Each structure stands twice: as C-alpha cells, then as structure tokens.
Amino acid sequence: MAETILTPAGHDVPPVFTQQKLGWLPWLEPLPADAMTDRHWAGLVDASRAKSAYFMLLARDPDILQFRTKTDKDIFYNPDAGLPRAERELAAAATSRANGCIYCASVHSAFAAHFSKRAEDVQRLLDEGVGADLGERWNAIVAASVALTATPPEFGPGHIARLRAAGLDDAAIVDVINGAAFFNWANRLMLSLGEPEIPPAA
Amino acid sequence: MNAMPTDVIDHLAGIAPGSPLHTIRDVRMQARENAQNSFLALFGTAETADMSRDERFAVAAFVAALHGDARATAFYAGHLPAGLAAAIAAAAARGAGRGPYGVYPSAALAAENVPGPGFAVSTANGAMLGPRLTAALEHAHMLVFHLRDADASALQKLLDAGWSTTGIVTFSQLVAFLSFQLRAVAGLRALAAAGGGA
Numbered sequence: 001m002a003e004t005i006l007t008p009a010g011h012d013v014p015p016v017f018t019q020q021k022l023g024w025l026p027w028l029e030p031l032p033a034d035a036m037t038d039r040h041w042a043g044l045v046d047a048s049r050a051k052s053a054y055f056m057l058l059a060r061d062p063d064i065l066q067f068r069t070k071t072d073k074d075i076f077y078n079p080d081a082g083l084p085r086a087e088r089e090l091a092a093a094a095t096s097r098a099n100g101c102i103y104c105a106s107v108h109s110a111f112a113a114h115f116s117k118r119a120e121d122v123q124r125l126l127d128e129g130v131g132a133d134l135g136e137r138w139n140a141i142v143a144a145s146v147a148l149t150a151t152p153p154e155f156g157p158g159h160i161a162r163l164r165a166a167g168l169d170d171a172a173i174v175d176v177i178n179g180a181a182f183f184n185w186a187n188r189l190m191l192s193l194g195e196p197e198i199p200p201a202a
Numbered sequence: 203m204n205a206m207p208t209d210v211i212d213h214l215a216g217i218a219p220g221s222p223l224h225t226i227r228d229v230r231m232q233a234r235e236n237a238q239n240s241f242l243a244l245f246g247t248a249e250t251a252d253m254s255r256d257e258r259f260a261v262a263a264f265v266a267a268l269h270g271d272a273r274a275t276a277f278y279a280g281h282l283p284a285g286l287a288a289a290i291a292a293a294a295a296r297g298a299g300r301g302p303y304g305v306y307p308s309a310a311l312a313a314e315n316v317p318g319p320g321f322a323v324s325t326a327n328g329a330m331l332g333p334r335l336t337a338a339l340e341h342a343h344m345l346v347f348h349l350r351d352a353d354a355s356a357l358q359k360l361l362d363a364g365w366s367t368t369g370i371v372t373f374s375q376l377v378a379f380l381s382f383q384l385r386a387v388a389g390l391r392a393l394a395a396a397g398g399g400a
Contacts, residue, residue, distance in 0.1 A: 003361055003366060003367045004358075004361065005354045005355075005357050005358045005361065006354070007354055013307065013308065014308070015308045015309075015310040015311075016308065016310050016311060017311075027353075027354040027357050028357060028367050028370060028371070029367055057371060058371060058375070060367065060368040060371040060372075061243075061368065061371050061372045061375060063239075063243040063247070064240055064243045064244055064372070064375045064376075064379070065375075067236045067237075067239040067240040067243055068236075068240060068375070068379070070232055070236040070239075071232070071233050071236040071237050071240060071382075073232070074230050074231075074232035074233035074236070075230060075233050078229075078230055078232065078233075080229055081229050082229065082230075098302060099302050099349055099350065100302065100304060100306060100314075100349070100350030101349075101350070129314065148385050148388065148389055149302065149385075150300070150301065150302070151268065151269055151299075151300065151301040151302065151346055151347055151381075152268075152269050152270030152271070152300070153269065153270075153384070153385055153388040153389070155385075155388060155389055155392055156392050157392065157395065157396050159392075160392060160393060160396040160398070161396070170222075170223075170226055170393065170398045170399050171226050171229055173393060173398070174223075174226050174227065174229075174230070174389075174390070174393070174398075175230075176389075177385070177386060177389030177390065177393070178230065178233060178386060178389075180385065180389075181381075181382045181383075181385035181386040181389060182382055184378075184381040184382055184385055185378045185379055185381055185382035186378070187349060188345050188349050188374070188377060188378035188381055189374060189375070189378050191349045191350060191352045192344075192345055192349060192352035192356070192357075192374060193357075193371075193374060195307075
C-alpha cells in the first residue's frame with residue numbers, strides 16, 4: 001500500500017495559546033494496534049499511551065521513543081534537588097511559547113499553573129508572550145529558556161548571572177537548561193507530525 | 203566506525219568525570235543515561251532500512267552546523283565519507299539563519315507572525331546528495347529554524363522523495379533529539395565557563 005499523509009478536517013483549531021486541554025491529530029498513520037510487539041509496548045513506557053495517536057505514531061521507532069520518554073520523566077519528575085517542579089514546567093511552557101507550539105504550551109502551562117498556584121501569571125505568559133512581566137525570578141527563567149531556544153542558541157553568562165541573582169543554584173540552572181532543551185525536542189515533534197484541536201464536547 | 207563516546211553530551215560540552223558539573227548531571231542520572239541511549243538508538247543502531255547510517259550522520263552534521271556548533275558539526279561529519287561531508291557543509295553554509303521564526307495558522311496570532319525564508323539545496327549539491335537527502339535537508343531546515351511553519355504537505359514531500367512513514371518518524375526524532383542535545387551542550391558549556399558547580 002502506498003504510504004500517504006493524513007489530512008484532518010472538520011475539527012476546531014485552537015485560535016490562541018490556552019491552558020485548556022487540547023487534542024492532537026496526526027498527519028501520518030500511527031502504528032496499527034495489531035502491529036504492536038513487546039518492543040513497541042516497551043517503547044510506549046506507559047501502556048495507557050496506546051490510546052494516544054501521538055505516541056502510537058512515534059512507536060513506529062520504539063527505541064528512541066522509549067529513551068525520549070525516560071529522559072523527559074527524569075528532567076521533569078525527579079524530585080531530588082534542583083528547580084521546583086512548577087519552574088521546570090515554566091521553562092517548558094516558555095520554550096513552547098517561543099517556538100509557537102500551542103499544544104505543548106497548553107499542557108505545560110497548565111502544569112506550571114497547577115504546581116505554582118499562579119494561573120494568572122501563567123496566562124499572561126500565554127497571552128502576552130515571553131516578554132510578559134512575571135516577577136524577576138520567573139522573568140529570569142523565561143529569558144534563559146528563550147535564549148537557549150534561539151537557533152543558534154543565545155544563552156550565555158548574562159543569563160546565568162541573572163538566574164543566580166534570582167536565587168537559583170547550579171543544579172537548578174541545569175534543570176532550566178534541560179527543561180528548555182528538552183522542549184526543543186518535544187515542540188519539533190508535536191508541531192511537525194500533526195496539529196492541535198479543541199476536543200469535541202463530550 | 204569510530205568508537206562512540208561514553209557520554210556524548212559530556213564529550214561535546216567538555217565536561218570531565220569528577221568535575222563539578224559532571225556531579226550535578228549525575229543528580230538526573232536517568233536523564234543522563236537516556237540522553238545517551240537516545241543518541242545510541244539513533245546513531246548506533248543496526249536497523250537502518252528506513253534511514254541509512256550515512257543519512258543519519260549527514261542530517262546530524264547539517265543540523266549541528268545550522269546551530270553554529272563547530273565541535274558537534276565536526277563530530278557528526280567525522281562519521282561521513284569526505285565527499286558527503288563536504289556537500290553537507292556547503293548546504294549548511296547556504297542554509298545559515300536565525301530562528302525561531304514562522305507564520306501561525308491562526309489569524310488571531312497574525313500579529314506575532316515572523317515570515318522568513320525556506321531552504322532549497324542547490325542544483326549542483328542536489329545531484330550529489332540525491333532526492334532523499336535533498337528532501338531531508340530541506341525539511342530539517344524548517345524543523346531547526348521555523349518549526350511553526352510545519353504542515354502536512356511538508357511530509358508529503360518526504361514521502362514523494364522515497365521516505366517511508368516509519369523513516370519520517372525516525373528522521374523527525376533525530377532532528378528533534380539534536381535540537382535537545384545541542385542545547386544541553388550549549389547550556390552546560392556556558393555554565394562551565396561561568397564557574398558552574400564550583
């Protein structure tokens with residue numbers, strides 16, 4: 001069978017950045033459920049991800065999916081030292097806002113709002129963009145994430161000095177670096193292999 | 203094939219075992235190990251039916267060069283035949299730019315649109331690279347600099363050039379992974395230069 005792209009139609013496209021839960025529609029055919037082997041299940045890491053078109057598409061190359069997911073989980077979920085979870089999510093949301101990934105920004109802005117209890121500040125990041133004034137500590141994290149997101153990267157000694165002045169130790173700065181760097185991975189997959197939708201009302 | 207570094211991020215960032223930043227990276231041991239496993243899954247695999255070894259290192263050298271990272275570019279290009287490495291260097295010089303830019307699909311975000319150039323491999327270079335790598339470099343340029351311009355028709359061009367659906371997934375992961383790896387390296391280098399971990 002000739003392989004072809006998918007062209008979703010008739011769905012509601014999110015017009016702006018939002019903290020609301022979005023869906024995602026693939027532009028390529030996900031791995032069919034009946035083609036799943038043990039290696040593909042290992043690639044998904046969490047079996048529940050078999051319900052996601054995004055993860056089932058990425059499962060076509062199961063090894064890189066598995067290692068991507070394990071990298072992601074440690075950068076964001078490992079509670080030892082470093083940056084509080086809310087601010088790791090802020091770095092992810094700021095990166096996604098700078099790159100223009102509405103889907104990734106929705107997920108990680110909602111996490112940032114949940115863990116920080118600062119939903120209105122997070123919404124200003126979405127509404128106004130990465131120049132929004134969120135207070136110096138958050139401004140420093142957003143600016144560092146945006147500088148690292150530039151191609152070529154523009155992250156330098158000024159960003160590090162500003163993060164240190166805002167109270168981040170070097171383990172926390174490594175979390176900013178990893179969080180922003182990782183979302184440059186995620187944003188590229190989400191933006192180029194499918195598109196977001198506002199899910200139909202249940 | 204050249205031996206692969208034990209930890210390619212440390213290798214490219216110049217972080218030595220036992221150094222302060224090495225110790226800080228160990229706090230996220232799963233991230234460290236799985237970033238390396240990701241690298242090996244993409245560049246050390248024997249399963250290259252959907253994306254050849256040369257295609258993997260050629261795209262990597264191109265992406266590293268677009269990021270302005272001379273050390274990483276030399277690292278990835280060092281795994282290529284000389285003629286292919288030269289063709290990739292020429293393509294990267296032609297494709298140099300600054301991102302992110304692009305146009306949002308939504309009219310409500312039009313005020314934020316930053317239109318910018320696409321990229322086409324030169325005719326002479328295209329003859330050397332062939333249709334698959336030509337299409338891959340043109341797509342990789344979009345992924346590197348103006349990812350918000352992505353659309354389904356860009357994937358159709360890859361299928362038309364002979365890429366399989368699974369090959370496109372691997373290729374997309376490779377460019378996206380490098381976008382992570384090169385930034386982790388850039389960030390850690392900057393932190394090391396600022397006395398990080400001391």
